[in-house]
Amino acid sequence: NAQLEKFEYQAEVSRLMDLIVHSLYSNKEVFLRELVSNASDALDKLRFLSVTEPELLKEAVDLDIRIQADKDNGIITITDTGIGMTKEELVDSLGTIAHSGTAKFLKALKESQEAGSDSNLIGQFGVGFYSSFLVSDKVVVSTKSPKSDKQYVWEGEAGASSFTIREETDPDKLLPRGTRLTLYLKRDDKEFAHPEKIQKLVKNYSQFVSFPIYTWQEKGYTKEVEVDEDPAEAKEGGDDSKAEKKKKTKKVIERYWDWELTNETQPIWLRNPKDVTTEEYNDFFKKTFNEYLDPLASSHFTTEGEVEFRSILYVPAVKKDDMIDRKTKNIRLYVKRVFISDDFDGELFPRYLSFVKGVVDSNDLPLNVSREILQESRIVRIMRKRLVRKAFDMILGISLSENKDDYDKFWENYGKFLKLGCMEDQANHKRIAPLLRFFSSQSEEQLISLDEYVENMKPEQKDIYYIAADSLTSAQNAPFLERLVEKDFEVLFLVDPMDEVAIQNLKSYKEKNFVDISKEDLDLGDKNEEKEKEVKQEFSQTCEWIKKRLGEKVARVDISNRLSTSPCVLVTGKFGWSANMERLMRAQTM
Ligand code: ADP
Numbered sequence: 354n355a356q357l358e359k360f361e362y363q364a365e366v367s368r369l370m371d372l373i374v375h376s377l378y379s380n381k382e383v384f385l386r387e388l389v390s391n392a393s394d395a396l397d398k399l400r401f402l403s404v405t406e407p408e409l410l411k412e413a414v415d416l417d418i419r420i421q422a423d424k425d426n427g428i429i430t431i432t433d434t435g436i437g438m439t440k441e442e443l444v445d446s447l448g449t450i451a452h453s454g455t456a457k458f459l460k461a462l463k464e465s466q467e468a469g470s471d472s473n474l475i476g477q478f479g480v481g482f483y484s485s486f487l488v489s490d491k492v493v494v495s496t497k498s499p500k501s502d503k504q505y506v507w508e509g510e511a512g513a514s515s516f517t518i519r520e521e522t523d524p525d526k527l528l529p530r531g532t533r534l535t536l537y538l539k540r541d542d543k544e545f546a547h548p549e550k551i552q553k554l555v556k557n558y559s560q561f562v563s564f565p566i567y568t569w570q571e572k573g574y575t576k577e578v579e580v581d582e583d584p585a586e587a588k589e590g591g592d593d594s595k596a597e598k599k600k601k602t603k604k605v606i607e608r609y610w611d612w613e614l615t616n617e618t619q620p621i622w623l624r625n626p627k628d629v630t631t632e633e634y635n636d637f638f639k640k641t642f643n644e645y646l647d648p649l650a651s652s653h654f655t656t657e658g659e660v661e662f663r664s665i666l667y668v669p670a671v672k673k674d675d676m677i678d679r680k681t682k683n684i685r686l687y688v689k690r691v692f693i694s695d696d697f698d699g700e701l702f703p704r705y706l707s708f709v710k711g712v713v714d715s716n717d718l719p720l721n722v723s724r725e726i727l728q729e730s731r732i733v734r735i736m737r738k739r740l741v742r743k744a745f746d747m748i749l750g751i752s753l754s755e756n757k758d759d760y761d762k763f764w765e766n767y768g769k770f771l772k773l774g775c776m777e778d779q780a781n782h783k784r785i786a787p788l789l790r791f792f793s794s795q796s797e798e799q800l801i802s803l804d805e806y807v808e809n810m811k812p813e814q815k816d817i818y819y820i821a822a823d824s825l826t827s828a829q830n831a832p833f834l835e836r837l838v839e840k841d842f843e844v845l846f847l848v849d850p851m852d853e854v855a856i857q858n859l860k861s862y863k864e865k866n867f868v869d870i871s872k873e874d875l876d877l878g879d880k881n882e883e884k885e886k887e888v889k890q891e892f893s894q895t896c897e898w899i900k901k902r903l904g905e906k907v908a909r910v911d912i913s914n915r916l917s918t919s920p921c922v923l924v925t926g927k928f929g930w931s932a933n934m935e936r937l938m939r940a941q942t943m
C-alpha cells in the first residue's frame with residue numbers, strides 16, 4: 354500500500370536544481386557541510402522544542418549524526434536523530450525555497466549574471482539541501498517526525514522537475530526519530546564515498562558542530578594467533594628427524610567496522626582563549642555565519658560576577674547588504690550550550706551595532722527563554738551593556754591596529770552605523786566619538802579622527818569647527834572657510850548626509866563644542882567692536898538697499914567680519930537649519 358505521490362518543484366527550485374546539476378563548480382565537497390549543518394539544525398531544533406515539549410524526546414536515542422560511506426556502491430548515508438519532518442514539512446522544505454540563504458543566492462546569481470561575472474557563488478552562499486545534487490544522481494530522504502506516527506520517504510533525481518513522496522514500509526528502514534539521507538553518487542563523484550574522504554571532510558567542515566558526528570570506519574587491532582609451524586620451514590632447519598611439531602604464535606591484524614567519533618564537540622567559546630588560534634576563530638566565524646572572508650577582528654571573553662556568560666564577537670570584513678533595518682540573525686544565543694535562537698540580536702545589541710556577529714552563551718537564562726523574557730530581564734540588560742562595551746573595545750582595537758587599511762575598511766563598511774549610534778545611543782557617545790572619521794580643510798584626502806583634530810587645534814582656538822556640504826568640492830569652496838583658513842584653523846568637512854546629524858547629537862568632544870561655521874553668530878575670538886560699529890554705520894544704507902531689492906528672499910542683510918576675499922555670503926540663522934539640513938529635509942533622505 355506504499356502509495357507514490359508525485360510533486361512538482363516550485364519554479365525557483367527547478368532553476369536552482371538546473372544550475373546545480375549543470376554547474377562546473379569544482380568545490381563539490383561543500384555538499385557534506387550543507388547536509389551536516391541541516392542535521393545539526395534539526396538536532397538543535399529538537400533540543401530547543403523539547404524544553405517545553407518533553408514528549409518529543411520519548412524515543413530515548415542520543416542526539417547525534419552518523420555518516421556511512423559505501424565505496425563499492427558509491428552510496429553515502431547521513432542519519433540524524435533530530436526533529437525530522439512531517440509529510441507537509443517534507444513537501445514544503447524540499448520542494449520550495451522558503452529559506453533566506455538560497456533566496457539570497459538566487460538574487461546574487463542574477464546580479465552576477467547581469468554583471469557578466471561567474472563567481473564561486475555556490476560556495477559562497479551555500480545552496481542547502483539541493484547541494485546534494487552536486488554529487489548525486491539520486492537522493493532519498495527518509496524522515497520521522499516525533500509529531501507524526503508515520504515515516505515518509507522523499508525521492509528526487511538530478512535534473513528531474515518533480516519528486517515523489519511515499520510512506521516508509523520497509524521495517525528495516527524505520528527510524529526512531531530524525532532523518533536519513535541516502536545519496537547515490539554520480540559516476541564521477543564516487544570518490545566521495547570513501548570512509549577516509551568522509552572523515553577528512555567532516556574534520557574540515559564540521560569541526561564546530563556541537564553534536565557528535567560519527568563516521569563508519571574500518572578499524573583493526575593486532576592479535577596473536579597460534580599457528581602450526583610450516584613443515585617446509587622446519588625442514589630447512591636441517592635435522593628433520595629431531596624436529597618436533599612446535600607451536601608458534603603469529604601477529605595478525607583483525608579488521609572490523611565501527612562508528613568513530615570524528616569531530617570535537619567542545620564549543621570553541623568554552624575553550625581558554627589562550628589555547629585558541631586566530632585561524633580557529635576565523636574558521637569558526639566562517640563556518641557559523643556562512644562567511645567566506647576572514648573577519649576584521651574578533652573578541653573572545655568571559656564575564657563573571659553578577660552575570661556569567663561567554664561570548665565571541667566578530668566584525669565581518671564586508672557588510673553583505675544594508676543591514677540596519679533588516680532582521681539580521683547576527684547573534685546566536687545559547688543557554689548552557691543549548692542553541693536557543695539567532696533571532697534575539699535586537700535584545701542583546703542596539704540596532705546600530707547589528708553588523709557585529711557572534712555567539713553568546715549564558716548560564717543564567719532559562720532554557721525556555723523568549724523574546725518577552727529577554728525584554729524584561731535584568732540579566733539581559735547587564736549582558737547587553739557588557740556586550741556593547743566589548744564590541745566597542747574590539748572596534749577601537751581595529752582603529753589602533755598597525756595595519757591602517759583595516760580601519761579604513763571598517764569605516765567604509767560601517768561608518769554609517771556608528772553615525773546612527775550618535776543619534777540613538779547617547780549613553781555611548783564617549784565610545785563612539787573617538788571612532789568617527791572626517792575629511793577636513795587640512796586633510797582633504799585622508800580621513801582624520803576627532804583626536805587628531807583636537808591635537809591640531811591652535812592654542813587660541815576654543816571650538817571644533819565644521820561645515821556641512823553635499824560634496825568635498827563645495828565644502829572646499831565655501832566662502833565661510835576663508836577667515837578660518839587665514840587663521841590656520843582646521844575645519845571638518847561633513848560631506849556624508851549623516852555626518853551633520855551625528856555631530857549635532859554629540860554636541861561636544863573633549864569639552865570642545867562643535868561649531869557650524871555657516872551659522873551667523875560665529876565668533877572666532879577676534880572681535881574688534883569699535884571697528885565693526887564704524888563699518889556697520891558706513892554701509893547701513895547699502896544694506897537697506899540690498900534688502901529692499903531682495904525682499905522676502907532673505908531675512909536680513911548685515912555687515913559681517915566673516916569673509917576675507919568674497920564680497921558676500923548667504924548664511925543660515927542661528928536657530929535655523931543649516932543649508933545642508935534643509936537640503937536633506939527636502940530630499941527626505943533621513
Ligand atoms: P536551510 O537549512 O537554509 O533552511 P536547506 O535547503 O539546507 O535550507 O534545507 C531546507 C529545509 O529542509 C530546512 O530548513 C529544514 O526545514 C529541512 N531539512 C533539511 N534537512 C533536514 C534534516 N536533516 N532534518 C529535518 N529537516 C531538514
Ligand code: MG
Binds near residue numbers: 387390391481482
Ligand atoms: Mg541548510
